[in-house]
Each structure stands twice: as C-alpha cells, then as structure tokens.
Amino acid sequence: MQTYCTVCERSGVKFAPLPDFYRHTAMRHGFRHFGRAETIALDSYSCSSCGASDRERLYAWWLNDQIKTGRLRKGQRVLHFAPEGPLSKKIRRLGMFDYKTADFMMPGVDFNIDIMDIPFEDESFEFFICSHVLEHVVDDNLAVSELARITHRNGCGILMAPICLDISETFEDSSATSESERWRLFGQNDHVRLYSHQGYVNTLECNGFSVQQLGVDIIGRELFVQLGLSQTSILYIVTKTPPLNNTWNPASRHT
C-alpha cells in the first residue's frame, strides 16, 4: 500500500524513524517506558518530505475529514498551542480559519501566554489544537479547565499528551526537579508527569470536556498503515460538556 502524508498531501513519501537520541537519552537516565507510548510510531515517525510527525499526520487527517463534513468551517476562530511547524503551515495554507498560535515561551507565535491563565474571554474559539503541552504544565487540571472555558459551546479541540501504556494511573512527583530525574521518571527533561490512558481521560472529563477516542478500530487499519501510525495510536477529540444548570439551547448545540 502506498504511503500518504496528510500534512504535505504527498503520496509515496518515506517515513523516517524517531532519531536515536531519544532512545539513547532515555536509556542513559534509566527511563523504563521508552517506546511504550500510546501514540508514537518509532519506525515511521517523521515524513521525509515535510517533517510532520506521525501525530501531526493523524491530526491533519481529522482536520481534512472535518472540513469535508462541514464541522469545521470557513471563518471559525482557531487557537493552536505549541504549534508544530508542518501542521501549522498546512493550516495557514488552507486559509479558511481565523487562525492564531500561542505558546508560553516559543518565539514567533501570535500570543505568548500561560495556559493556566489564558487571557481570552469565555467561548472565544470554535476549535483548538493543544498537543504535548499538558505534560509540561504544573497544574494540568487548571490548564484543561481554561481550555474548556475558552472553547465555544459548539466547539471542539484536539487535546493530546504522551500516554504510557505500562501504567494504570497517572504518575506525578513534584520532588523530581532535575533534568536527569525527569528523564528517569517521565521520559523527558521538561516533563512533570507521566499519564496513564484512564488517568488522562479522567483529567479531561473532570475539567469540562467530553472525550471522543479515535483509534484503529474507528479510523481503520488501512489508513493507519498508509499514514505510518502505530496500531495503539488514539486521537482525543474533546467537546465542551454542558453545565449542569444547562441554559444552552440544545437545538443549536450541534449547528
């Protein structure tokens, strides 16, 4: 089957493996779970044409699909945290959204902001992408509730973090402050926790989101192979959970 990159939209592309640096550094620091992440294709990590990672190709597939079905529409306000270069370029190329980028530190984004204290009004965005940010954030509950707050009641988001397949509960240790301790416990020098699958879902659900999980059973084995995804990959799509004292108009919720 021919490979396909949904980010640069080229067929027959080659996917390069994750650079050895990560494996070597993880091993050197004694991280026990290298290669046991839910969504990472070690052998087919980056598109050699545009550089997009496996997860970016998954997000781009979903974006294409949502645009086709009309769920994502022209003129919608979109906020992209810690924007991945190839994916961000693709979204700009589409030219259909009111698209803004944000990050705590990264230069060149539209807004340098703290995700635990987002300086936007409630329901400011119809769609957001926030991938591989929460594992760096001290208070992820606060960050997720902020994301839910700025999401429009009919809006949605791609909300992803690295998830470890080996553990059943999310693991945190605030005493691990050195880079080598963080490598050893969490698998990267600047991560502050290691999510379990259920622990991650709970964090999203407890802070204002309903979670849709799209894995190989829904997306299909063939497409997974074509995009170079690992079979355990799961795309998390979040929508805002209606408040208990629901005053929203149900008729408009899915428009």
Ligand SMILES: [Zn+2]
């Ligand atoms: Zn590509």
